Amino acid sequence: MERKVVITGMGIWSCLGTTLDAVRDSLYAGRSGIVFSRERKDAGFRSALCADIPHPDLKPFVPRNQRQFMPEEAQYAYMATRAALENARLDADYIASHEIGIIYGNDSVAEATMHALDKFREFKDTAACGSGAIFQSMNSTVTMNLACLFKLRGINLTASAACASGSHSIGLGALLIRNGLQECVVCGGAQEANMYSVAAFDGIQSFSVREDEPARASRPFDRDRDGLVPGGGAATVILESYEHAVKRGAPILAEVVSWGFSSNGDHISTPNVAGPARSLELCLRHGGISPQDIGYINAHATSTRIGDSREAEAIAQVFGDVKVPVTSTKSxxxxxxxMAGASEIIYSMLMMKSGFIAGNINFENPDEDSAKINVLPETKEAHFDMFLSNSFGFGGTNSTLIVKNML
Structure with missing residues (x-):
């Protein structure tokens, strides 16, 4: 018998804030976290735009001998997970006596790998890489570090699926719980925010060059969008079976109703319509949900010309005449x-709990495809009890989640 999967805790480290309250307020106010980076421009970037991510101080929490194993994204993930566990009322004693798992999304460790290999080339000695290099440079660095630091003894797995990584981690965690293989799983996504991690993206002209107006550069669905802006940080959600959460008296925030997924089976970087549409359709079908039940869609829309258009087409195809409010918090x-697939669940949760939908800022003029869906340009007071979140990645990997409010 399938079990109900619930969210009992959330934590985030974002350009919009490092507490849930701060992030909620930024969403409501339509505040942008995008800045111009002189460092990137001087280094040779075509676009020097990026999100402004505060650097965490782990010294009060993690001993130096353990910090040496943690690259930037693992540090973000530690802070987000620390907050999520506290939010879920999961303390060290409870974790020590129960099987808690972790599935986290991560798909690069560029800076740590680069630094280690630079030292090797400079000194012509592999020992120069440092004792922490191997643990910092593996894609699984987040899960291996967090599992050790928080003493987690359940599943320990990294979801490496491009920009759908965070969403797939939540879907996989929910699947394990639903089928009785785990009672509680820490899920999320992390993204390193250093310039080395996105230099190749800049090289293929993926980024907006609206450098004179950083806050207006990310403009999903807008006719005049000219590329995405790179961000980063980490987001963690605690998933549990409903029975487990009730038994330990946990705060039950919402239910993960359904997960849909697909592969485009097509071009490695150019998305199509059929793949995303299939992910949406399967998510609705798996949850027994009709389009009319969805009160809000947090779109993947990154502010690229083709990606946004194909997603708008997919939403219009699946939802038809049901004009559900749509925004992309990537604006x-x-x-x-x-990180995005996990952080956007938290952003949507904060909206749902607070009775508003954050506006898709910088949406001034629709194009032919975005005109087919109901994109909200400004924050709107709105009550909704169920939302859908899309995450699509390179290689045509697609993930869709539906989450329902629990009072």
């Missing part, structure tokens, strides 16, 4: 990549 955060 405020930029594209948080491996």
């Amino acid at each position: 405020q955060t930029g594209h948080e990549m491996w």
Whole structure:
């Protein structure tokens, strides 16, 4: 018998804030976290735009001998997970006596790998890489570090699926719980925010060059969009079976109703309509949900010309005459990549709990495709009890989640 999967805790480290309250207020106010980086421009970037991510101080929490194993994204993930566990009322004693798992999204460790290999080339000695290099440079660095630091003894797995990584981590965690293989799983996504991690993206002209107006550069669905803006940070949600959450008296925030997924089976970087549409359709079907039940869609829309258009077409195809409110929080955060599928669940949760939909800022003129859907340009007071979140990635990997409010 399938079990109900619930969210009992959330934590985030974002350009919109590092507490849930701060992020909620930024969403409501339509505040952008995008800035101009002189460092990137001086280094040779075509676009020097990026999200402004505060650097965490782990010294009060993690001993130096353990910090040496943690690259930038693992540090973000530690802070987000620390907050999520506290939010879920999961303390060290409970974790020590129960099987808690972790599935986290991450798909690069560019800076740590580069630094280690630079030292090797400079000194012509592999020992120069440093004792922490191997643990910092693996894609699984987030899950290996967090599992050790928080003493997690359940599943320990990294979801590496481009910009759908964070969403797939939640879908996989929910699947394990639904089928009785785990009672509680820490899920999320992390993205390194250093310039080295996105230099190749800049090289293929993926980024907006609206450098004189950083806050107006990320403009999903807008006719005049000219590319995405890179972001980063980490987001963590705690998933549990409903029975487990009730038994331990946990705060039950929402239910993960359904997960849909697909592969485009097509071009490695150019999305199509059929793949995303199939992910949406399967998510609705798996949850027994009709389009009329959805009160809000948090779109993947990154502010690229083709990606936004194909997603708008897919939403219009699946939802038809049901004009559900649609926004992309990437208009405020930029594209948080491996983190995005998890952070956008938290952004949507904060809206749902607070009775508003954050506006798709910088949406001034629709194009032919975005005109087919109901994009909200400004924050709107709105009550909704169920939302859908899309995450699509390079290689044509697609993930869709539906989450329902629980009072």
